Amino acid sequence: xxxxxxxxxxxxxxxxxxxxxxxxxxxxxxxxxxxxxxxxxxxxxxxxxxxxxxxxxxxxxxxxxxxxxxxxxxxxxxxxxxxxxxxxxxxxxxxxxxxxxxxxxxxxxxxxxxxxxxxxxxxxxxxxxxxxxxxxxxxxxxxxxxxxxxxxxxxxxxxxxxxxxxxxxxxxxxxxxxxxxxxxxxxxxxxxxxxxxxxxxxxxxxxxxxxxxxxxxxxxxxxxxxxxxxxxxxxxxxxxxxxxxxxxxxxxxxxxxxxxxxxxxxxxxxxxxxxxxxxxxxxxxxxxxxxxxxxxxxxxxxxx
Amino acid sequence: xxxxxxxxxxxxxxxxxxxxxxxxxxxxxxxxxxxxxxxxxxxxxxxxxxxxxxxxxxxxxxxxxxxxxxxxxxxxxxxxxxxxxxxxxxxxxxxxxxxxxxxxxxxxxxxxxxxxxxxxxxxxxxxxxxxxxxxxxxxxxxxxxxxxxxxxxxxxxxxxxxxxxxxxxxxxxxxxxxxxxxxxxxxxxxxxxxxxxxxxxxxxxxxxxxxxxxxxxxxxxxxxxxxxxxxxxxxxxxxxxxxxxxxxxxxxxxxxxxxxxxxxxxxxxxxxxxxxxxxxxxxxxxxxxxxxxxxxxxxxxxxx
Numbered sequence: 001x002x003x004x005x006x007x008x009x010x011x012x013x014x015x016x017x018x019x020x021x022x023x024x025x026x027x028x029x030x031x032x033x034x035x036x037x038x039x040x041x042x043x044x045x046x047x048x049x050x051x052x053x054x055x056x057x058x059x060x061x062x063x064x065x066x067x068x069x070x071x072x073x074x075x076x077x078x079x080x081x082x083x084x085x086x087x088x089x090x091x092x093x094x095x096x097x098x099x100x101x102x103x104x105x106x107x108x109x110x111x112x113x114x115x116x117x118x119x120x121x122x123x124x125x126x127x128x129x130x131x132x133x134x135x136x137x138x139x140x141x142x143x144x145x146x147x148x149x150x151x152x153x154x155x156x157x158x159x160x161x162x163x164x165x166x167x168x169x170x171x172x173x174x175x176x177x178x179x180x181x182x183x184x185x186x187x188x189x190x191x192x193x194x195x196x197x198x199x200x201x202x203x204x205x206x207x208x209x210x211x212x213x214x215x216x217x218x219x220x221x222x223x224x225x226x227x228x229x230x231x232x233x234x235x236x237x238x239x240x241x242x243x244x245x246x247x248x249x250x251x252x253x254x255x256x257x258x259x260x261x262x263x264x265x266x267x268x269x270x271x272x273x274x275x276x277x278x279x280x281x282x283x284x285x286x287x288x289x290x291x292x293x294x295x296x297x298x299x300x301x302x303x304x
Numbered sequence: 305x306x307x308x309x310x311x312x313x314x315x316x317x318x319x320x321x322x323x324x325x326x327x328x329x330x331x332x333x334x335x336x337x338x339x340x341x342x343x344x345x346x347x348x349x350x351x352x353x354x355x356x357x358x359x360x361x362x363x364x365x366x367x368x369x370x371x372x373x374x375x376x377x378x379x380x381x382x383x384x385x386x387x388x389x390x391x392x393x394x395x396x397x398x399x400x401x402x403x404x405x406x407x408x409x410x411x412x413x414x415x416x417x418x419x420x421x422x423x424x425x426x427x428x429x430x431x432x433x434x435x436x437x438x439x440x441x442x443x444x445x446x447x448x449x450x451x452x453x454x455x456x457x458x459x460x461x462x463x464x465x466x467x468x469x470x471x472x473x474x475x476x477x478x479x480x481x482x483x484x485x486x487x488x489x490x491x492x493x494x495x496x497x498x499x500x501x502x503x504x505x506x507x508x509x510x511x512x513x514x515x516x517x518x519x520x521x522x523x524x525x526x527x528x529x530x531x532x533x534x535x536x537x538x539x540x541x542x543x544x545x546x547x548x549x550x551x552x553x554x555x556x557x558x559x560x561x562x563x564x565x566x567x568x569x570x571x572x573x574x575x576x577x578x579x580x581x582x583x584x585x586x587x588x589x590x591x592x593x594x595x596x597x598x599x600x601x602x603x604x605x606x607x608x
Contacts, residue, residue: 013380013381013384014381014384014385015346015347015350015377015381016350017347017350017351020347021377039343039344039346039373039374039377040343040344040347042319042343043319043321043324043344046319046320046321047321063406063409063410064410065376065377065380065406065410066377066380069343069373069376069377070343072369072373073319073325073343073369073370073373076317076369076370077317077318077319080317080318081318092409094409095409097405098402098405098406098409101401101402101405102367102369102402105367105396105398105399105402105448106367106368106369106448107447107448143411144409144410144411
């Protein structure tokens, strides 16, 4: 199953040429989930050939402009391009008011259903469950209400051990019972234990998105054992004071969080415009957690 | 006096890679006026080295997103970059409600005064007068309330004819009276007519901005004799039906408007995303009005 994230924007609020505000596209089994939608996300989607028609879910972490100002434009374009199928928008409740007001004054009535699931930054909650994924909100610690998102693959069915099945001449009709964990009883009443005929599927992989937040151990338990942890790393650690005041994280802290939560891999982003190059941020995070990469725009990271 | 316009965005609402929604920067005597502010305007300003700190006036034609969705991001960046001096925003009144709502939910209190001048799409009005320019709104014919803008240089003072002045030994203290059109009377009571001592300054130049609108002669009188007319030309004339339905103009019509209003030069923009290249639009407008150019992004046009 495809499980990968493509970075569309990597900068924090102050603009910098050639880095865009936050947005990512998560591909889970060929369904696309857009995470945050900073200004210019549409241009970035065109640049990296991400089709808006393939996005059915949009998740917005919080209402600072660098995380949602591209949304009304994207919804308008979906409308202009004749979209009919629904968009599910997971977001803080006031975003509905902001969108409705702008559609009202532009006299636009969307030609597709826009369905809202409101987040609560006070407590974690499951917001989406489908055949591919379970999505939970993660209460973060930012200046305004903000949630991260945890994407956990649905546990797959058990896998049949081909040679064993064929040897027993089990009918195909029985396969789905075996895959779900049932034992097999043959025509003579002999019981074959499920664990002898099947093997467990791979442990579900998880993608964790934490932006924007300051270092706060309150969310560590929820995000532990991530296959891939995306964590904001706005500043170098020599600006820790500034990070605390603005409720952001340093690259060193992001490395520490990956380490403490037993993440397999760390991706850092949301870089301050003061850093023209990003090597120092990468080095700092890697000094604590070597398996770190930079969230470079246009790059796709497999979650594996 | 500098009088020139730089194009930041040239596309209509549906996005297309490498063309941006509408925005222009007008430089009048080294003061910058931003006209419309589509999504991505900040990135375009960075690309073409337009400093936000030099912009004191922003004018928004109407509340379709491709003309204003970059504004809240730009204002937020001005705030983050420590701006203290006022921004004067000329716009439809509901834009204040849209901005206030978004600043409210992001818990942003701008550190500079944002002063509004509301436009009325029903009647032309002078909205700005300063030492360089007089700015009028132009009621246009679009699907929602929309005004263009007419920028007219302030008439300069008369110019002294140096040889005549020196010959009469006129004191410097008298120069400002002569420049304003007064006669000169010498110590013997001899009167020298102003027109013998000064010459008129150049006729004020005008820049006319018409987007978005359909062809409608109601605004022709107001925009006549433009030094440079910017007019939208969303479609080729084979899509005239679509232009009428969506209240836009074709390239052929834009040429006709420039001709009928006796414009010196025409600049066309607001191109539909269906046109990957723009030559046909240019050729069509030039077939009626040869002095036409394309509003190419990054290009600066002198108003002369």
